[in-house]
Amino acid sequence: MATKALDFYLPNELNASHPPEKRGLRRDHVRMMVLDRTTGEIRHDRFFYLTNYLQPGDLVILNNSRTIPAVLPATWLRNNVRIAPKVEVRLARLRHDDTWDALVVANPIKTGDTLQFSPELSATVIGEKENSPLKIIQFTKKGSDLFNIIYSLGEPIRYEYIGYPWDLDYYQTVFASHPGSVEMPSAGRAFSWELLFKLKHKDIQVDFLQLHTGLSYLLDDQWEQSPEENEEEYQISDRTMEKILQTKASGNRVIAVGTTVVRALESAARNGALSGVTNLYIDQQYPLKIADGIITGFHEPKASHLDMLSAFVSEHHLLQAYDQAIEACYLWHEFGDMNLII
Incomplete structure (x- = not known):
C-alpha cells in the first residue's frame, strides 16, 4: 500500500x-x-x-x-421515473466495448437505474466496484459508435484548481x-x-x-x-x-x-x-x-x-x-x- x-x-x-x-x-x-x-x-x-x-x-x-471528454451529463431514471434531471457521470475505466467503471455524482444511485445521456444513448447501472463509489454501467452503444457520442456530449475532467x-x-x-x-x-x-x-x-x-x-x-x-x-x-x-x-x-x-x-x-x-x-x-x-x-x-x-x-x-x-x-x-x-x- x-x-x-x-x-x-x-x-x-x-x-x-x-x-x-x-x-x-x-x-x-x-x-x-x-x-x-x-x-x-x-x-x-x-x-x-x-x-x-x-x-x-x-x-x-x-x-x-x-x-477523451470523460465527464457526461445525464438524466437519472429509476423504473422509468425521473429521479433527477441532471447528474454528472465521470468515466473511470473501460471494461468492455460497451461497459465502463464510472463515478456517478448522485446518491444513492442503485443497480438497475438508468442514465439517459441523449435520445441516442443511455446506460444501465449493472453493478458496483467493491469498496469503491464507482459503479459499473453498460451503454446502449459500443466501440466507435459509443466513442463518437462521448466526444459529442462530453467535457474533459478538470479539478478545482482549473476554473x-x-x-x-x-x-x-x-x-x-x-x-x-x-x-x-x-x-x-x-x-x-x-x-x-x-x-x-x-x-x-x-x-x-x-x-x-x-x-x-x-x-x-x-x-x-x-x-x-x-x-x-x-x-x-x-x-x-x-x-x-x-x-x-x-x-x-x-x-x-x-x-x-x-x-x-x-x-x-x-x-x-x-x-x-x-x-x-x-x-x-x-x-x-x-x-x-x-x-x-x-x-x-x-x-x-x-x-x-x-x-x-x-x-x-x-x-x-x-x-x-x-x-x-x-x-x-x-x-x-x-x-x-x-
Missing part, C-alpha cells in the same frame, strides 16, 4: 490553472528542473533544451493514449493517437513536433507505448484510491520492447515520459506480458528494471506519484528539489512545469 509519506506545503498560486499557451508560452518552453539521481544536484532550464541532458542512443518512451472549461485540445499531447485516457497523460504535454525532431536530429531515439489513464480522484477523500486499486490497461509492441532491450544492452538509457510509462514498462518487465491490466505500485523499495530516468510534472503533497519518484532518487533529494521548486515558483499539475530526473 502507498505510504504517502512525502508531504510539503504547496502554495495555492503554484497550481497552474491555465495552459502555457494561454500564459503566452509555447508548450515546449515551460520551465524544467533537472535533478541528478545520484548526487541530488539541481539545475534549472527550459523544456525545449531537453536535448542538452540526453545522449545519442538514449531512448525516450512516450504514452500515445489520447484523452475555466478549457477545450479538449488543451488536454492532448501533440502525438496522442489512441483514445482511452480519462485524464491526460500530462508528462508528454510539453513535447512539440519541433522538439521531437530535435531529439531525432541528435540521434536520441523516440518510441511510444499506450496506457489509458484511469480516474485518479473520486471527489471524496473517504474513497482515496491506492495505486493497487487503480487498474489501467497498457500495451507495448514487440518492436518497441525490442528497441528497449537493444538500448539497455548498448549501455544507453531508457527515459520514461510520465509515471504511466514507468508503470507500463515495469509491469511488462515484472510479469513478462506486453499488454494487459496493471495495478503495479512502485516506491523507493522497488528495483526498477527498465526505466533509467523520468520526465514528469510536479505532483501534489502525499501523491502516490511521489512514492514512484522515490524509486529514482532518494526521498531526501526529492524533497530538497521540491522545496527549491516551490521557492523558485515552478507551476504544478497538467498545465505546469516539468521535472527531469536522470
Whole structure:
C-alpha cells in the first residue's frame, strides 16, 4: 500500500490553472528542473533544451493514449421515473466495448437505474466496484459508435484548481493517437513536433507505448484510491520492447515520459506480458528494471506519484528539489512545469 509519506506545503498560486499557451508560452518552453539521481544536484532550464541532458542512443518512451471528454451529463431514471434531471457521470475505466467503471455524482444511485445521456444513448447501472463509489454501467452503444457520442456530449475532467472549461485540445499531447485516457497523460504535454525532431536530429531515439489513464480522484477523500486499486490497461509492441532491450544492452538509457510509462514498462518487465491490466505500485523499495530516468510534472503533497519518484532518487533529494521548486515558483499539475530526473 502507498505510504504517502512525502508531504510539503504547496502554495495555492503554484497550481497552474491555465495552459502555457494561454500564459503566452509555447508548450515546449515551460520551465524544467533537472535533478541528478545520484548526487541530488539541481539545475534549472527550459523544456525545449531537453536535448542538452540526453545522449545519442538514449531512448525516450512516450504514452500515445489520447484523452477523451470523460465527464457526461445525464438524466437519472429509476423504473422509468425521473429521479433527477441532471447528474454528472465521470468515466473511470473501460471494461468492455460497451461497459465502463464510472463515478456517478448522485446518491444513492442503485443497480438497475438508468442514465439517459441523449435520445441516442443511455446506460444501465449493472453493478458496483467493491469498496469503491464507482459503479459499473453498460451503454446502449459500443466501440466507435459509443466513442463518437462521448466526444459529442462530453467535457474533459478538470479539478478545482482549473476554473475555466478549457477545450479538449488543451488536454492532448501533440502525438496522442489512441483514445482511452480519462485524464491526460500530462508528462508528454510539453513535447512539440519541433522538439521531437530535435531529439531525432541528435540521434536520441523516440518510441511510444499506450496506457489509458484511469480516474485518479473520486471527489471524496473517504474513497482515496491506492495505486493497487487503480487498474489501467497498457500495451507495448514487440518492436518497441525490442528497441528497449537493444538500448539497455548498448549501455544507453531508457527515459520514461510520465509515471504511466514507468508503470507500463515495469509491469511488462515484472510479469513478462506486453499488454494487459496493471495495478503495479512502485516506491523507493522497488528495483526498477527498465526505466533509467523520468520526465514528469510536479505532483501534489502525499501523491502516490511521489512514492514512484522515490524509486529514482532518494526521498531526501526529492524533497530538497521540491522545496527549491516551490521557492523558485515552478507551476504544478497538467498545465505546469516539468521535472527531469536522470
